[in-house]
Amino acid sequence: MIFEGLADKLQGAFDKLKGKGKLSEKDVKGALREVKLALLEADVNFKVVKKFVKKIEERAVGHEVLTSLTPAQQVIKIVNEELTELMGGTQSKITFASNPPTIIMMAGLQGAGKTTTVGKLAKLLKSQGKNPLLVAADIYRPAAIKQLQVLGEKVEQPVFTMGDKQDPVDIAKAAISHAESNGNDVVIIDTAGRLHIDEALMDELKNVKKAVKPHEILLVVDSMTGQDAVNVAENFDQALGVDGVVLTKLDGDARGGAALSISSVTGKPIKFGGFGEKLEDLREFHPDRMASRILG
Ligand code: GDP
Numbered sequence: 270m271i272f273e274g275l276a277d278k279l280q281g282a283f284d285k286l287k288g289k290g291k292l293s294e295k296d297v298k299g300a301l302r303e304v305k306l307a308l309l310e311a312d313v314n315f316k317v318v319k320k321f322v323k324k325i326e327e328r329a330v331g332h333e334v335l336t337s338l339t340p341a342q343q344v345i346k347i348v349n350e351e352l353t354e355l356m357g358g359t360q361s362k363i364t365f366a367s368n369p370p371t372i373i374m375m376a377g378l379q380g381a382g383k384t385t386t387v388g389k390l391a392k393l394l395k396s397q398g399k400n401p402l403l404v405a406a407d408i409y410r411p412a413a414i415k416q417l418q419v420l421g422e423k424v425e426q427p428v429f430t431m432g433d434k435q436d437p438v439d440i441a442k443a444a445i446s447h448a449e450s451n452g453n454d455v456v457i458i459d460t461a462g463r464l465h466i467d468e469a470l471m472d473e474l475k476n477v478k479k480a481v482k483p484h485e486i487l488l489v490v491d492s493m494t495g496q497d498a499v500n501v502a503e504n505f506d507q508a509l510g511v512d513g514v515v516l517t518k519l520d521g522d523a524r525g526g527a528a529l530s531i532s533s534v535t536g537k538p539i540k541f542g543g544f545g546e547k548l549e550d551l552r553e554f555h556p557d558r559m560a561s562r563i564l565g
Contacts, residue, residue, distance in 0.1 A: 271492070272563045273523040278307035279348070280565060286341035294330050297344060301326055304348065312495040312526025317355070317533050325351050349560050355529055356556035361513060361538030366484050369454035370402075372445065374481070376474055376509060377489035378501060379462035382517035382543055384413055386489050387459045388420030389543065389551035390515075394455055401426055402453035404444040406477065407461040408433040417459055423548060427453070437461065437473060438480045445481060458483070466501065471508045478509060485512050487540065490527065492516040498527040502535045511535075516554070517543035528559065 282303035289296055301322055308318045325347055328334075334343045365371045373390070377383040384407065391401045403421050405428060407413040414430050421428035429444040441458050448456045460477060463470045478486065488511040490498040498516070505511055514535070516528055519542045532539055539554040 271519045271522050271528065272311070272525040272559075275307055275311040275525055276563050276565060278310070279304060279563060282307070283341060283345055283564075286344060289341070292335055292340040292344075294335065297329050297334070297340075298326065300344065301329070308529070311524045311529065314496060314499060314526070314530035314534055317530045320533075321351060321355060345564060349564050352529070352560035352563055353556045355533055356559055357532040357538045357554075358556055360553060360555045360557075361540050362553070363540060364484050364512070365455075370445065370448045371455045371485070372458070372481055372483040373455065373485045373487060374441075374458045374460060374474075374477060374483035375487050375489060375515075376460050376505060376511065377462050377515075378466070378491075379410060379464050381462065381489045381491045382515075383407075383462055383489040384416050384420070384459050385546065386487075386515050386517060386541075386543060386551065387417060387457050388424055389548050390457055390487075390541070391421070391426045392424045392548045393541075393551055394457075395424060395426060399455045400453050401455040401457050402444060402448045402451070403428045404441060404456060404458040405430040406437040406440045406444075406458050408435070408437060408440075409461050409463075413459070420548070427451070438476050441477050441481045466504050466508075474509050486510065487513050487515050488537075489515045489517060490531070491518050492522040492525075492527045492542075493518045495524065495526040496530070499530045499534050502531050502537070506535050506537060511537055513538050513540035515539075515541045515543065515551075520544045520550070525563075 282300045305322045328347045329344045405414040405417045418428045431440045542554045544550045
């Protein structure tokens with residue numbers, strides 16, 4: 270599970286503080302050194318760690334904490350608040366169009382979990398009373414269309430496809446007309462992915478964006494790739510502009526470096542987390558709940 274290693278190490282650092290009763294500045298600084306190492310071992314971005322620890326030190330080495338009757342608890346509370354802040358602070362929701370359909374464009378590299386996430390998101394939105402149309406606009410990956418159709422069947426929501434011979438821009442535009450005439454209030458477009466970011470991919474995504482003006486561009490990244498995921502997010506955001514991130518495979522990511530870095534590095538919120546391969550394994554991302562997982 271996510272944050273396993275980090276949670277153990279922080280627990281260790283704070284247990285030492287708890288055993289001490291009153292704390293000196295030296296005690297707090299010692300604990301923060303351990304926090305810093307633990308975060309680096311969890312593959313959190315170096316600059317993010319530096320800023321984070323400095324901020325905590327400023328807050329925790331003050332008079333209020335050191336003279337408090339429960340100083341260790343105070344330090345833990347501060348770390349909890351700052352971890353929450355690091356992951357975006359408050360929960361960030363999808364923007365729905367005031368005039369439906371809401372158009373959601375999914376982007377990401379091949380293998381990140383994009384197509385699976387389209388199915389999961391459709392299920393989640395359906396449970397919230399929406400009627401999403403899934404759109405197969407990844408015309409390159411063999412079996413992507415079929416995969417989406419299977420997901421659509423499972424979720425019992427329609428899938429729009431024009432095969433793999435049409436331009437993704439035309440497919441996306443036709444899908445929106447289809448949604449308008451069939452009462453689908455959300456359109457989720459599964460776009461192409463590649464193994465690496467390249468100009469052709471970005472051009473195609475930019476063209477789709479320009480043609481359909483999505484209300485929401487969600488970037489799907491694999492949390493298990495750590496800082497690579499952060500770099501991918503930065504690149505996509507610079508080239509395409511994204512509104513939020515979906516971090517997949519959190520169930521297999523024991524370290525959590527991407528989750529803790531991506532929103533401070535890119536300035537974009539993590540809107541959803543993937544916690545498994547099943548359709549029900551997509552959850553809204555709550556920074557405060559994730560911070561509590563770390564601190565137990
Ligand atoms: P795409 O190429 O980005 O469309 O990737 P896919 O949707 O085909 O997913 C690639 C693999 O990742 C599949 O085997 C999915 O089952 C798996 N996957 C996607 N999301 C998650 C997740 O949150 N947790 C786990 N464990 N596996 C996931």
